[in-house]
Amino acid sequence: MNIKQPIKPLLLIALIAPSATYASSSAELFYGIFNDAYFWLFMLVAVLLALAYYSVKRAFDTIELAMRPDLAKKKAEALDAEAAAEDAEETGDALSRWYKWFAGLKPMSKEKDLQLDHEYDGIKELDNSLPPWWLYGFYVTIGIAVVYMVYFHILGGPLSSEEYQAEMERAEADVAAYFEKVGGMVDETNVTMVEEDRRLANGKDIFQTNCVACHAADGGGGVGPNLTDEYWIHGNTINDVFKVIKYGVVEKGMTPWRNQLSASDMQDVASYVLTLVGTEPANPKEPQGEKM
Ligand code: HEC
Structure with missing residues (x-):
């Protein structure tokens, strides 16, 4: 068919x-x-x-x-002619001759020469050689393996681990460049009060989600100290507050936030905390630390 x-x-x-x-x-x-x-x-x-x-x-x-036997006969003749032409090998255009070679196709008439002289239960074996497409594919993989080994293991091409290392370094440089662009990496030495409403609102959100359990919703204090009074254990500058939020005071029960919050989020919440100073919470905790 x-x-x-x-x-x-x-x-x-x-x-x-x-x-x-x-x-x-x-x-x-x-x-x-x-x-x-x-x-x-x-x-x-x-x-x-x-x-x-x-x-x-x-x-x-x-x-x-x-x-219609007449039709059937004609068709059988056509098939025979096709097979005969195939056997003659010289037939077909250059492309189909090349394809026959590439696929390792042998004409039916040569089958007798290829037959091996053993037979099991009527099953015989042909001694075909490997089809060129397979053989050359195999040679190509050998070639690639040699080139690969020479390039990566003898001439010192970059190994996967080195490529990974280089990629990480590039990523780090990109991150640094990004922070350079957005105004420097914020840390406790260079942090400033934010004044934009948008960022203070973000600070309030963060405070309401993460801090109220210990400092109360209005900052009046609980487990943690009152953040609205003038008494501070760790200082009342934006740098001090940022630092406490970032590193926490683990032994006293104040969580370090540097792994949960981004630097700019910590800046926002620190600024928000300082806006609470002077407000009047519902249940203020007694002062702790020094008056500032
Ligand atoms: C698990 C309870 C807990 C949570 C949650 C918590 N804190 Fe604290 N916080 C404390 C305690 C306890 C202290 C007092 C540490 C000390 O005595 O040194 C404190 C201290 C502070 C101080 C320093 C106060 C001072 O007097 O110097 C600031 C500022 C502060 N917290 C801000 C925050 C912010 C902002 C959050 C949320 C991102 C937060 N805290 C979440 C328990 C908590």
Whole structure:
């Protein structure tokens, strides 16, 4: 049977299907349809229809041949001629001759010469040599292996671990460059009060989520000290407050936040804490530390 035959109509259906369901030229939609269940449903139905068409057609062809011996004879002759031409080897254009060589195809007529002289239960073996496509593919992999070994293990090309190292260094440099651009990496030595409402609001959010359990929602204190009075254990400058938030006071129960909050978030919440000074909390804790 000629297997190329069903492929053409199938391709046609594959091309029509998307354009029929989605009459849009946008590239995004074009790729989007591959995620669409209806598209695949449509394709499935199309494939099933094509298969149904070809099995029916084949059935009819067989019936026709059975009913018309003259046709059957003609067809058999055509097949014989094809086989004879194939055996003659010189047939076909350059491309198909090359393909026969590349795939290692031997004409049927040469089969007798290739046959090995053993036989098991009627099964015989042909002494075919490896098909060139396989053999050359194998040689290419050997070549690649040699080049690989010489380049990476003798000439000192970058090994995976070194590439990883270099990539990490590049990423670190990128991060540093980024912080350089957005105004320097904030730490306890260079932190400043933020004044923008947006950032103070962010500081308040962070305080409400992370700090109220110990400092109370209004900063009046609880497990942790009152943040609204003038008494401070660790100092009342933005640098002091930032530092306490960043590193915590673990032995006294104040959590370090440097792994949970970004530097700019800690800056925001530290600034917010300082805006609480002078406000009047509902249940102020007694002063701790020194008056400042
Ligand atoms: C698990 C309880 C707890 C949580 C949660 C907590 N703190 Fe504290 N915090 C404390 C304790 C206890 C102290 C007192 C430390 C000391 O005695 O040295 C303290 C101290 C402080 C101080 C220094 C006060 C001073 O008098 O110097 C600041 C500022 C502060 N916390 C801010 C925060 C912020 C902001 C958060 C949220 C991001 C937070 N804390 C979350 C328990 C907590």
